[in-house]
Amino acid sequence: MSRRAFLRRSAMATAAVAAGPTLLSACGSSPAAGGGGGEGAMTFLSLLPLETLSMSPELLAVAGGHFAKHGVEVELQAVKGSPQAMQTLLSGVGPVSRIGQIDVMTAVAESKQPIVNIGTLSRGSSLRIVYSKNDPLEKPEDFVGKTIGVPSEGGTSSKVVSLVLANAGLDPAKTQQQVTGLTPGTFTLVQQGRIAGYAVSIDTANIVQSQHDDAGVFDPGTVVKADTQVYVSTREVMKNNPEALKGFMAGIHDALAAYVADENFDKTLATLREKYSFATLDDDTIARKSLGEMREIWTGGDPDQPLLVTDESAWLAGYEELTKAGIAKPGGDATSWFDNSMLPESQA
Structure with missing residues (x-):
């Protein structure tokens, strides 16, 4: 399948997501706005409601034009939690989602689902x-x-x-x-x-x-090591449409870099508020405090650390923690469950 055909299928399949999820597109003026994925659109499956600053990397990547800069138009599609996010990803409705490291490891270790971590967003619990x-x-x-x-x-x-x-x-x-x-x-x-x-x-x-x-x-x-959040795709998408994923991850990287560079979040908040409005974004004190805490988690407290790169030792430590707790099945090759090659070359 060509990249264009893939992107078109992703946009058309958006309507297939169950339980009436919220849709936010680059054309929308607020998280509640409808938006239609035209040609060139791809769907991001969010386990979170869209009206939260936990979605700030994706929201800024849309509002700040970071996705568009890398040739992708992204629709943000909310689904009901990580189980549905994974099911919808595997069904082909969208090529990329963000879920917990715990979910990746339990799904792949137990049932060998073809899900791959293509970038680590948070290096601590969100x-x-x-x-x-x-x-x-x-x-x-x-x-x-x-x-x-x-x-x-x-x-x-x-x-x-x-x-x-x-x-x-x-x-x-x-x-x-x-x-x-x-x-x-x-x-x-x-x-x-x-x-x-x-x-x-x-x-x-x-x-x-x-x-x-x-x-x-x-x-x-x-008390928990494995509660990180990672961007995931499937091996099929990575093989057949890597450029779409690379464009998405480059847009996320640029949005994160903008947050890191914006010490007081003046510019980034102004950009977000031009397009979106919800309680925690509109409250200046809450927004700045929350983004500051999230920035610490995205960078692991080190702003010079490469963004989104999955550290193998931390990844394996999380798997060991999960197997010891009986949450993930032991014996898996966790090193094959992540791949940094979809990240910008300077990061990967």
Whole structure:
């Protein structure tokens, strides 16, 4: 299949995504805007809602013209969690997604799915567990016997909660998980005692803390190594349409580089706000704080470190952690599950 035909198929297949996901295209004026993928469009499958700064690399790559600069027009398509993101990717609806390292390793090790990590975005956990200080979740032992809200059953957040417990030698089955919303409003369930806490993005955690004096936040990255986020594609796409993926990853790289270079985020926020509007982006304090925390995770605290490059030793350490916890099947060749060749040559 030619690159043009592939891109056309990706655009046409967008409508096949289940459960009425939100669509954001380069033509849209806000995350809720419709947008039609015309010729030359490719679809990015997002496990996250689009109205969050956790999507800031993709949002800036669209709004700042970074994708267009590299010859790709990208539509951002939200799906319901990492399981659906992987299923939709494998079905051929979109050529690229972003999911957790945990999901990649469990899927490939268990069922040998042809999914490949083509670039590591975060070098730490982008997840936060929001709780009430009246019943704190400050260490793994505090989770035992409690109910934790997660956005989807069996998704990244669910596996991270289990890994937090397993790494501390605790039985994950002793912590109940319940599917809940991701919004700041879900904190009322915590205050009512219906759940002990719930998993959210960094910007949502920050806005909850700004609204509620009794809100506390647990960072799973303090006890978990494998909770990184990676861009993934399939071996078929990598073989038949590498230029499309290279254009996408180059656009993401340029967007990340813009965030790193923009010390106070003045320019990047202005660019985002010309096109998008949602709660955490519109709140200047929350936006700057959240982007600052995310930048630390993208760079691993070292702005000179190559962006998006998967470090083999860190990748293998994550697999070892998952196998020891019984979350991923042992014996796999984890070195074959990532490939830096889709990144800009200066990075790969």
